[in-house]
Amino acid sequence: MAFLSELQGHLDSLGAHVGRDFELDELPGLLRCVDSEAALSFLSTAAAVHNGVENLMAVGAGVLAERSTRDQGHSGVAAVHGHSTPVALIQSITGGTKADAARAVRVGQALLDGEPPVSSEADTTEALPVAVPWHQPLRAAMLGGRITPAQHDAIRRGLGEPQVSAGRVSDDAAREVWACAAEQLLAEIDGMPVEELLRRARQVRDALDPVGAEERFQRRYDGRSFRRWTDEDGVRRGSIAFDDEGAAWVDAMIDAALRPRRGGPRFVDSDAAAAADALLKDPRTNDQIAYDLMLDVWRAGSLASASDVFGARQPGVRMVVVKDAIGPRDAFGRMVATGHFEDGGDAIPGSVIDRTLCTLGAQEIVVDRAGNPLKLGREQRLYSARQRIALAVRDGGCMFPGCCVPASYCEAHHCDHWEEHEGRTDVDRGILLCRFHHMLLHNNGWRITREKLGPFMLHPPPGRGDPVALKTKSAIAWAWDPPPPLERRG
Template sequence: MTFIDDLRSGIDRLSEFAELDVETTALLPSVCELSDNAVRAAFDTVANHSRNLQKLELALAGVIAQRSSRAAGHKGLAQTGGYRTPEQMVREITGVPKSEAVRVVRVGSSLLDAEQGAGSDDELDVDAGAAAPPAREPWHRPLRDALLNGAITQAQHDVIRRGLGEPPAVDGRDEAEIIEVWRVAARRLVAESADSTVEDLAAAARAARDLIDPVGAELRWQERHAKRSFRMRVDADGLRHGHLVFDDEDADFWQSVLDSAMRPRRGGPRFVSEDEAAAARDLLDDPRTNDQMAYDLITDVFRAGALAEAKDVFGARQAGVRLVTIKDAVGPRDAFGRLLAVAHTEDGRVSLPGSALDRALCTTGSVEVIVDACGNPLDLGRKERLFSARQRLAIAARDGGCMWPGCERPIAYSEVHHIDHWHEHHGKTDVDRGILLCRYHHLLLHNAGWKITRVGKGEFLLHRPPGTAGPPIPLRSKSPLRWLFDPPPRTGWRTAA
């Protein structure tokens, strides 16, 4: 079936809905007459049709960019149409924001690059007088294939490509081997894309890049750290404004401060002490908005400084940044004495280089969690009904946040669910029988008939409520450490650099 045939097929499926065969001015009231099942079917059809049109839009945007290069000058495709850049042409024709136009051109250019850079070593002409050999197949070719096959969207393509960056040139290492490592990483991220939000996929891509390029991780962290800034301004009404640019580590610390104080308003765990429950009720009854409370909190912290007792400011959960790394994966040191290693914040959103890990080990120490080869923490028994703080730490390192598909709730807002009920199934309070769920999804699971199972050390499976069709849904960890516990089938993939 050709591309045009796919478009015709989409239009044909939409034409089956008689409610859509009306004048444009009558479309909205007519759509409201569709049944629930018809709305779902029509929306699926529209989404598929839109994805097909986006493929063509991206291809055309790539051609526009290619034919509007700086070398083309005023004779470029965009320039001859009166546009200064390809991005301006896309923005003004489509009416999308500048950031969206930039992404369309960027992804379209990547698709053409993957297509035109294709080649294989079998095609090389060994004759000395032959033309230059074709370029080696780009590492991001799997992303192009996945987008054209409908496996990923343009947004997913963009965050994977940008997150992984470009393979570094390393003295003494075969370029083809390094490129293959990036290609394997791209394939794995494509495989995870169906169960990941765009934001989670972007974080996973950055985490994967830092794991396979720890030397580059240190340089990237230094560049981002150098951009930190704070400035204030006064507007025309005399109101003062502040603008902060965080480095990665301090941003996570500030987020931890806010999460620790605001958890009751943002869906924090229910299983807390009576004192914590009372404080949570007071916070919920507070007339201030969340933004106002966040401002007051940061101001209080700033004023109190080191003189404040942590419990007076944060309550039971003290703010802080937990870094997670694999003990045996900590490598040697570079010429400046910095660890060649990568650590991650507890939720996996931020990667930090060996120098930051080294400082944390020096100032705050570490807690060792022993796991098996697949990342499963060791069993700790059935002595207690609730999971201990140490068990929660182990589960958090494994799960990285609420494990429900598509949920972005972080570790701080998650509870540990016993997949084997304590009373009915004599379930053990073991880390391999517990899983992180946010308050909402934990309640949904118990109240709506969902169920989570696990056979041995295998993957967690989410089963739909009785009477609902569909296979079990595999639950994938949100933690970047899953890349260490379950590496791609290639020896030495982590040590590209």
């Protein structure tokens, strides 16, 4: 079906969801009168219309930007209409934010990249061949209606441009690897929020480009700062620009203090349960608790015991690195590798991993081809601390579609129930779920199954749809399902 015909079909079906055609000011009342399934269908159809219109706008923005380049000066389309940039022109047309207009221009320009202009019948000039850009898979997916402009922009910006390590691979090989990464991200996109998709794309980029990851880390480290000032009302204020490792430590400290309020694991000892109950009853806001915590840390410094400040759970930061991916050292003696924080998966460069190995050591986990390590059988019901680390490495966080809860907030779910199915406490039969989705499974008729080492399958309650294959959120999943190595693609 042609694009406009399909879009018209969506528009026509909107009235069917509420029973008739309508004026916009009638819609709130009409929609409140239908059942929840009809309201969901209405919103899904409206989203399809919105995404289709965004595609149209992106292509139009790209063409206008192409006709408003700096070398065209005041004869460019934007300048002719009184705007200094194509982004300003698009914003004046849409009435949206500058960020939305800039995204429309970026995506539109990417769609035109590698697309030859349409020649008129009178033009007899032979068209020159146009190189296929590395982001062609994104272009095809968006123009095919499989992804939105926001998803296209997240992957394109997150991956950045292909980088070539000196003397290792050719430009063509690097572009091929980046195209492969784009296809991999397209396969993971279902149910993933755009913010998480952008983060995931950055993680993939850092895994492909460990030298660049070191440079990006160093820029953020050089930009670290702590500023204090007094505002006009006499309130003392502060602003912190974190480096990556420092931010991870602060996150770990605050998460340790607030985890019971944010849906942390329920399976804790009696002392921890009592402390969690007291925290839930604490009249302070989360921001006030975080403030008091940081002041306690600054006051106590290295003299306080962890339990005095944080309660039952001591904060910590785990760095995960694939042992076989560690390469040679650079000219400064730094390890050429990229690791990832256990929670969130953000990249850390080899120099930080090297220092951490020197001061703290490491715990090695050996996995099979599906990422599964330790087994405990039926002698132990709860997953061990080391198994939970292994689950965090393999799953990357809550595995429920669209959920971004990090691994340290998750609980280990037995796919085979301990009593009903005589389930085993083995990693290949366990999966990480946040507290909400774990309770959803046990209370609302959802199930997760797995055939041998195949994908984990999520089964909705009867009548709610077909089973869905769950996808890992781990930033290092490529380690057990790897793409061809960069060196072999030249």
